[in-house]
Amino acid sequence: MELYNCTLEELWQRLEKGEVSSFEVTRSVFKRIAEVDETIAAYLEIDEKGALIQAESADERRRKGDATTPVTGIPLGLKDLLSTVGLKTTCGSKMLADYRPEYDATVVTRLREAGAVITGKLNMDEFAMGSSTENSAFNPTRNPWDRSRVPGGSSGGSTAAVASATAIATLGSDTGGSIRQPASFCGVVGMKPTYGRVSRYGLIAFASSLDQIGPVTLTVADAALLLGVIAGHDERDSTSVDTPVPDYYGNLKQDIKGLKIGVPKEYFGVGLDPEVEAAVRLGCRQLADAGAQFADVSLPHTDYAVATYYLLATAEASSNLARYDGVKYGFRAENTDGLLDMYRTTRAQGFGDEVKRRIMLGTYALSAGYYDAYYRKAQQVRTLITQDFNEVFADNDIIVAPVCPTPAFAFGEKIDDPLSMYLSDILTIPVNLAGLPAISVPCGFTKSGLPIGLQLIAKPFAEETLLRVAWHYEQMAGWAGRRPELVTKAVN
Amino acid sequence: MDYEIVIGLEVHCQLLTETKIFCGCSTHFGNPPNQNTCPVCTGMPGALPVLSRKVVDFAIRAGLATACEITPSSVFARKNYFYPDLPKGYQISQFELPICLGGHLDIEVAGESKRIGITRIHMEEDAGKLVHPEHEHGVSYVDYNRACVPLIEIVSEPDMRSAAEAVAYLKAIREIMVYLGVCDGNMEEGSFRCDANISLRRWGAPKLGIRAELKNMNSFRNVQRAIDYEVERQMDILDGGGQVVQETRLWNVDRGISMSMRGKEEAHDYRYFPDPDLLPVVVDAAWIEEVRQSLPELPVAKRQRFLDDYAIPLADAEVLTADRAMADYFEAVVKLSSSPKLAANWIMVELMKFLNDDKIDITQCPVTPQSLAELLSLIEDGTISGKIGKQVFAQMYSAADNNPRKIVEDQGLAQMSDSGELEAMIDEIIAANGDKVTEYQQGKVKLFGFFVGQVMKKSKGQANPQMVNKLFKEKIG
Numbered sequence: 001m002e003l004y005n006c007t008l009e010e011l012w013q014r015l016e017k018g019e020v021s022s023f024e025v026t027r028s029v030f031k032r033i034a035e036v037d038e039t040i041a042a043y044l045e046i047d048e049k050g051a052l053i054q055a056e057s058a059d060e061r062r063r064k065g066d067a068t069t070p071v072t073g074i075p076l077g078l079k080d081l082l083s084t085v086g087l088k089t090t091c092g093s094k095m096l097a098d099y100r101p102e103y104d105a106t107v108v109t110r111l112r113e114a115g116a117v118i119t120g121k122l123n124m125d126e127f128a129m130g131s132s133t134e135n136s137a138f139n140p141t142r143n144p145w146d147r148s149r150v151p152g153g154s155s156g157g158s159t160a161a162v163a164s165a166t167a168i169a170t171l172g173s174d175t176g177g178s179i180r181q182p183a184s185f186c187g188v189v190g191m192k193p194t195y196g197r198v199s200r201y202g203l204i205a206f207a208s209s210l211d212q213i214g215p216v217t218l219t220v221a222d223a224a225l226l227l228g229v230i231a232g233h234d235e236r237d238s239t240s241v242d243t244p245v246p247d248y249y250g251n252l253k254q255d256i257k258g259l260k261i262g263v264p265k266e267y268f269g270v271g272l273d274p275e276v277e278a279a280v281r282l283g284c285r286q287l288a289d290a291g292a293q294f295a296d297v298s299l300p301h302t303d304y305a306v307a308t309y310y311l312l313a314t315a316e317a318s319s320n321l322a323r324y325d326g327v328k329y330g331f332r333a334e335n336t337d338g339l340l341d342m343y344r345t346t347r348a349q350g351f352g353d354e355v356k357r358r359i360m361l362g363t364y365a366l367s368a369g370y371y372d373a374y375y376r377k378a379q380q381v382r383t384l385i386t387q388d389f390n391e392v393f394a395d396n397d398i399i400v401a402p403v404c405p406t407p408a409f410a411f412g413e414k415i416d417d418p419l420s421m422y423l424s425d426i427l428t429i430p431v432n433l434a435g436l437p438a439i440s441v442p443c444g445f446t447k448s449g450l451p452i453g454l455q456l457i458a459k460p461f462a463e464e465t466l467l468r469v470a471w472h473y474e475q476m477a478g479w480a481g482r483r484p485e486l487v488t489k490a491v492n
Numbered sequence: 493m494d495y496e497i498v499i500g501l502e503v504h505c506q507l508l509t510e511t512k513i514f515c516g517c518s519t520h521f522g523n524p525p526n527q528n529t530c531p532v533c534t535g536m537p538g539a540l541p542v543l544s545r546k547v548v549d550f551a552i553r554a555g556l557a558t559a560c561e562i563t564p565s566s567v568f569a570r571k572n573y574f575y576p577d578l579p580k581g582y583q584i585s586q587f588e589l590p591i592c593l594g595g596h597l598d599i600e601v602a603g604e605s606k607r608i609g610i611t612r613i614h615m616e617e618d619a620g621k622l623v624h625p626e627h628e629h630g631v632s633y634v635d636y637n638r639a640c641v642p643l644i645e646i647v648s649e650p651d652m653r654s655a656a657e658a659v660a661y662l663k664a665i666r667e668i669m670v671y672l673g674v675c676d677g678n679m680e681e682g683s684f685r686c687d688a689n690i691s692l693r694r695w696g697a698p699k700l701g702i703r704a705e706l707k708n709m710n711s712f713r714n715v716q717r718a719i720d721y722e723v724e725r726q727m728d729i730l731d732g733g734g735q736v737v738q739e740t741r742l743w744n745v746d747r748g749i750s751m752s753m754r755g756k757e758e759a760h761d762y763r764y765f766p767d768p769d770l771l772p773v774v775v776d777a778a779w780i781e782e783v784r785q786s787l788p789e790l791p792v793a794k795r796q797r798f799l800d801d802y803a804i805p806l807a808d809a810e811v812l813t814a815d816r817a818m819a820d821y822f823e824a825v826v827k828l829s830s831s832p833k834l835a836a837n838w839i840m841v842e843l844m845k846f847l848n849d850d851k852i853d854i855t856q857c858p859v860t861p862q863s864l865a866e867l868l869s870l871i872e873d874g875t876i877s878g879k880i881g882k883q884v885f886a887q888m889y890s891a892a893d894n895n896p897r898k899i900v901e902d903q904g905l906a907q908m909s910d911s912g913e914l915e916a917m918i919d920e921i922i923a924a925n926g927d928k929v930t931e932y933q934q935g936k937v938k939l940f941g942f943f944v945g946q947v948m949k950k951s952k953g954q955a956n957p958q959m960v961n962k963l964f965k966e967k968i969g
Contacts (some may be wrong), residue, residue, distance in 0.1 A: 083538045096537065103531050105538060139696045204537040209768035236538050236768050316768055319570050322581020327634065343574055366572070366763035375765055 004165045005483065006224040011168060013071045022062075025168075026055035026117050029075040032384035033119070033166045035488040041141050042151075044080050046120040051075060052119040061115055067179040070225040070249070072115030077167035079158045080121040081128060082213070083202035084108050091135040091153075091203065091204045092124040095324045095331045095350035098484030105202020106237065107171060107213050107230045114229045119167050122157030126352045127176055128206040130154050131424055134415050135354045143185060144484040147452055149408040158216045161185035164486055169217040169226050173203055175210045176309055177403070177428025180440035183216055184403035184453020187442045187482060189470070190216045191223045194460045195435035196241035198227075199234030205320040207313035208239075208310025210432040217223065219480045220441060220471040224248035227463065246464045252471040257291030259469065264300035264395035267427055273406045279444035279452040280402045286476045287400070287469070296398060299388040304381050305430040306422055311365045311378035312433075317355075318362030324350060357359055357418065386434040393459045398469050402427055403440045405451035425453065437463045441470045442479040495692040495730065497723055498700055499658045500650035503665055504643050505616065505675035506683035507550045513617050513642035514541030514584065521681075525623070525635035533640035535579030540769050543568075546589065547642040548773055551615050552783045554644055555592030557790055559608050559667050562780050565772045566591040568615075572763045576634050577620040585645075586902070587764040590614035596794070597668075599660040608661050609649030610929060616643050631854055650689065650700065655719035659712050667791050671816045679710050686715065692730060702736040706750060708743045718743040721750060721920075743866045794819055802832035812839055817854045824861030829868045841880060846889050852957045855919060861890050867896040874956055880905050907956040911963065914947070914955060919962050921946045929968055940964065 003011070003025045004340040012022045030048045037043055041267030078084065081091045085102035090096045104112065112119065125135035133141045133156030141156045143149040144164040151160040155172030161181040162170055174192035183190025191214045198213045205211060215226035228249060233242040233350045263284060267279060288294055326332035326346030333345035351359070365374040375489045392399060406425055413469040436457055443454035456475065458466035512519055515532035531539035549626065555562050569587035592613035599606055611701050620639040624632050645663060652658045666684055669675040677684045691703035708723055710714045721743075739761075741750040789797070791813050799818075800811040813819045818839075825835045843864070849856060871881045884905065888894035900906055908914055921943060922929055932939040947960045 033638070043739065061598045081538075083536075089537070091537070099537070101538070103536070193861075200538075201540050202538040205769075207768075236542060238542050239768075302677065315765060319582050319765070320792075321570050322535070322572060323579065325574060325576075327576045328534060328579060329536070340577070363763065365767055368763075370572060371763075371765070 002032070002084055002165075004032040004168070005232075006168070006180060007218050007481065008070065008074055008169050008225055009219065011074055012225065015073050016068070018062070020118060020287075022055040025073065025141045026051050026075050026119075029119060029167065031491060032164075032405060034491040036164050036180045036486045037166050038489060039142065039147065039487055040144055040160050040166070041110050041139050042125050042157040042164065042166055044090060044092075044121050044124055044138060044157070045079070047087055047118065050086065051117045051119050054115075058117060059117045059288055062226070065460070067230055069114040071111060071169050071229050074168050074308075074478050075117045075119045076111065076226075077119045077122050077158065077161045077170040078108065079124055079126060079155050079170065079172045081173060081204040082108055083204065084118070084121070087118070087121055089204065090138070091128070091420065092138065093127040093351065093355070094137040095202075096329075097137070097331065099330050103202065103449070106199035106234045110230050110232075110303040116229075118385065119423075121168060122155075122161055124357050125154035125178075125315070126159055127204070128154040128175055128211075129171060129303070129317070129358055130173035130419055131177070131181055132183070132409070132411075132415065133157065134411065135352055137158045138355035140335060140411060144486060145187060146408065146448075149410050149450070150185065152404075152408060152433065153179040154182075156182045156186075156214065159183050159188050162188045162218055163484060164432035165483065169215060169222050171213055171226075171230070172216045173206075173211055173213050174428075174431050174432065175206050175212075175313060177425045179214050179424065180428050180438060180453065180455060183251070183440040184442075184451065184455075185408040187445075187451030187479075187484070188211070188218060189220055189223050189439065189474075189480075190453075191227065191232060191439040191467075192431065192437060193227060193463055194241075194437045196239050196300065197430075197437070197463065199232050199237040201230075201234055202242060205316075207316040208320060209316060210309075210313055212432075219336045220439070220467055221249060222475045223439065224252055224352070224467045228310065231463075243461055244394065246432055248464055248467050251464050252279060252468055254468060255291065256287075256469055256472050259398060259465070260293045260396045260467075261292045261294050261398045262285060263294060263400055264297050264299045264302070264392070264401050265287065266299050266418055267401035271405045272402060275446045276404070276452050280400070280454050282309075283454045283473060283477065284400055287377050287473055288407055290472050290476060292372050292398075292469070295396060297392045297399070299385075299392060299430065301381065301384045301388050302430055305385055305455055308378045308381045308385065309425070309429045309433060310361065310422055311374050312382065314362030314428040315357040315365045315375050315378075316362065318366065319366060321355065322361055323353075354418070379426060382433050385430050385451075387429070389434045389436060389457075397458070397465055398463070399457040401455045403455040404428070407446050431457055433461050437466050439466055439470050441477075442482070443473075443477060444479060493912055494695060495727060496697075497811075498691045498693060498703075499652035499655075499719065500649045501648045501652070501658060501661060501752040502687045502689070503646040503648075503662065504685045505554070505646065505669050505677075507547060507642040507644060507674055509546045509550065509642055511543060511544060511546075511906060512640040513544050513547045513777060514640055514830065517640065519641050523637055525633070526637060526657050529639070533579070533583075534636050535741045541584060541767075542630055543770060543773065544642065547615055547670055549673075550642070551591045551613060551644050551832065552780060553672050553773065553787060554646065554669060554674050555595065555613050556595050556780070556784055557672055558592075558595040558613070558646070559663075560592035560595030560610060560613060562778070563589055563591055565589070566614075567772050568767045568770045569764045570767045573760050575619070576632070577622050577639070579620065579636060579639055583617060583619065584770070585616035585768055586614035589772075591775070597661065597664055597842040599657065599664050599884055601654070601657050601660045606657065608632070608651045608657075611647045611649055612644050616645060617641065618643050619706060651692075655716045655723070658688060658719055659716050662715060663712060665843070667814070671788060673788075682710065685710065688715065688719060688722075690719060690726070691736070692723065694728045704736060704738070705740045706743055707753065708745075710745070714743060714745055716939055717748060718750060721748065725750075730960065737928060788816065795827070795967055802826060802836070804832055807834045808840060812836060815854065815927075815944050821854050821857070821861055825868070826863045828865035829872070830863060831868065831872060835865070836870050838864065842885050858890075859894055863888055863894045863896055870896055870900060874958070875906050877907060877957065879953060880907070885906050905954065908951050908954050911959065914951075914959055914963055917947055917950055917955070918943075918960070918967060921950070921968060934969060943968075
């Protein structure tokens with residue numbers, strides 16, 4: 001088997017045993033990138049030279065017997081909203097097309113210190129606003145399972161790269177489902193940790209109270225390994241929580257007998273694709289076979305989640321994106337007349353339609369006279385949604401649900417209908433509003449061969465339980481590690 | 493027509509912390525542009541604020557000193573507006589839940605005491621500074637050294653009824669903040685600045701009139717002038733049957749007038765909302781108590797204590813307590829000498845004259861309280877006269893060695909108190925001025941001063957005047 005097709009877990013073990021070198025693994029991944037990325041377009045920037053240098057120093061680290069981590073020498077890709085010194089960080093926007101950060105995001109620092117090899121930066125919806133990666137200012141990314149379909153979004157580059165084996169694993173970010181939904185569309189594992197589990201420092205903000213960085217991997221074990229490296233308190237992020245990081249990987253195999261799993265009826269309602277529902281229900285039965293106890297539960301405020309989310313997220317975004325004014329960095333329009341015109345023209349030309357739409361929505365929600373009716377009300381509903389989860393978690397350890405009502409949709413299918421695009425996030429958004437950890441695990445394919453994802457949701461900071469249940473499911477279901485057939489280009 | 497003047501003040505104090513409010517950058521003033529910056533205070537994408545505990549300490553200090561309630565959980569909010577000196581496109585401030593609420597401050601105007609309510613005190617970050625070079629047309633620069641420097645804003649109730657009250661309030665706030673070590677109180681450099689909300693209403697009217705907000709007054713005198721001007725302006729409008737427009741006006745120091753900056757329609761909608769990057773600021777009783785313990789004695793209390801303990805006049809107590817370091821200096825001197833009144837006089841007359849001439853403050857004074865106390869005891873025990881004392885002080889001030897006893901000994905400045913020596917001198921003078929002695933004895937008592945003066949002259953000022961008096965009385969009646 002080609003090295004690029006291996007899991008992080010396998011490569012880690014083989015690197016530790018000295019069977020392969022990081023240099024070989026990295027070379028293999030870049031060969032794969034050269035063969036297939038032109039047709040998938042997961043990457044916005046590829047850093048082969050830098051990666052090979054990092055690979056050599058990882059090999060040197062192992063040779064010298066210095067301390068290593070599971071990601072030492074492993075080629076990993078980063079969503080292009082994680083600040084990286086030396087690599088452009090565009091956030092999928094014309095506004096930051098040439099922006100090179102002067103500092104590394106905390107997760108990037110942790111990966112570098114752990115000895116990871118950074119392959120490059122991955123495509124995304126502009127400022128993480130979108131569910132298809134069609135909102136990238138640069139190019140769409142294609143779904144490796146069906147190139148006429150979207151990879152999902154906004155972390156579509158991160159999930160397509162893992163699915164097409166152009167990175168061993170990647171990092172994405174999840175504000176309303178932006179890791180889990182594209183993971184389900186691309187047939188890979190995508191995890192959103194508890195809000196506060198992973199530092200947001202250096203993550204270019206979309207909606208600060210919802211954004212969370214997480215791993216995108218081929219298997220649950222890989223997610224456990226990668227999360228173990230990036231999780232933990234960071235004094236640069238006031239919202240990161242100072243609570244110990246357990247051994248996620250080491251605890252995966254403990255059994256799940258007697259664990260209680262709730263099935264929320266609101267997540268199996270109108271609009272759910274029958275093939276998706278069937279696959280998820282089958283998943284439930286398999287978990288029951290492994291000893292988990294199932295119960296029907298209710299999350300009664302689910303219907304309000306999308307409206308709540310699109311008020312709060314856009315309100316925060318309208319403020320977070322105010323800094324892109326052409327004054328300090330990034331794009332500045334030319335031939336403008338005075339300060340006000342510079343602001344207006346820069347922002348009119350620098351932002352795409354979806355970003356502008358959300359800035360306008362958020363600005364409106366915060367405006368004098370509307371604040372109480374929109375922003376404040378939405379905060380109150382957010383509390384109700386969180387309470388729904390608290391009540392269910394009083395008697396249950398895990399909630400199981402679909403990730404997205406449908407499998408991957410075709411390019412152009414929803415891009416002109418923002419409302420139907422927003423509604424496709426209904427099953428992932430409540431988790432962000434409540435700040436919970438959740439994971440998308442492959443749970444089968446449609447008849448036409450499109451991947452389907454199963455979503456597991458846990459209590460705050462119960463990633464250990466979440467990953468354990470996901471791992472047991474993955475073992476029984478047997479979908480892990482499936483690769484799409486890709487047209488390859490001959491390379492030397 | 494007669495109106496009641498209603499004034500409320502918003503005072504901004506730049507805090508004397510070493511580092512900025514949300515990052516570790518230095519607050520040092522005068523560094524080259526953009527040297528005191530980092531990704532956080534320049535608003536780079538992805539950078540996040542982390543609140544400095546010291547800033548909260550200072551805000552609590554300010555709140556306790558003005559009898560405010562300290563909010564157990566206060567919230568930072570974003571104030572959204574576009575300007576190039578504002579790197580994030582929003583200022584992090586506090587809005588609905590500030591750190592301090594509901595205090596007050598007593599001021600004194602024309603001998604009457606008055607209580608001014610304090611609505612709130614909140615913490616916020618300062619903005620950067622625009623630079624418009626004269627020789628480069630159409631180009632502006634931004635210096636972010638000041639961006640993210642901590643401020644507190646102290647908002648008063650509309651309780652002041654004259655410019656004099658407003659100035660008295662402002663002076664009292666400034667004095668307290670300087671005492672607390674919270675702010676340097678420099679109005680010219682803008683580290684202590686105020687905006688005034690002014691309205692007029694007919695006497696007895698229940699509702700407040702429409703107010704104008706005045707900005708850009710950089711001295712107490714300008715606050716007084718700007719308010720006087722604004723009161724006149726509004727009075728003219730109302731007398732003419734017109735209506736005051738709600739607006740923000742800018743005081744022009746050079747022209748002595750204010751001009752409209754923006755009206756109500758152009759007022760920003762700041763779209764305040766809680767900053768999701770920062771947690772609520774939770775202050776428990778222990779923290780408040782810790783700050784309370786560290787509070788220095790405040791000016792009003794200190795003044796009263798000086799009156800009670802040292803029996804000095806009120807005017808002296810006011811001068812000596814105007815500056816905390818000066819008050820400390822005075823007390824250090826008093827501790828080592830027996831006459832507080834003498835110490836007060838010497839500090840207020842001699843010492844302050846030298847400091848003013850050199851434009852330095854008491855903390856830089858070359859004469860230590862110990863040396864000054866020693867000088868005063870030399871005067872008190874008659875070793876030297878007050879006049880010689882001034883000479884010695886001048887030397888102490890300028891010399892590296894400021895030991896007064898040594899100066900007196902080395903230069904032989906001690907008073908002549910040897911009665912034999914003085915008697916010889918007096919006999920000589922009596923002998924040389926026989927006619928004057930006769931005149932004196934016939935009733936021209938004013939001549940006594942002449943005899944004493946002769947002795948002082950002969951002794952180069954070192955004769956002990958009390959002894960000279962006594963000896964003369966004995967000899968010529």
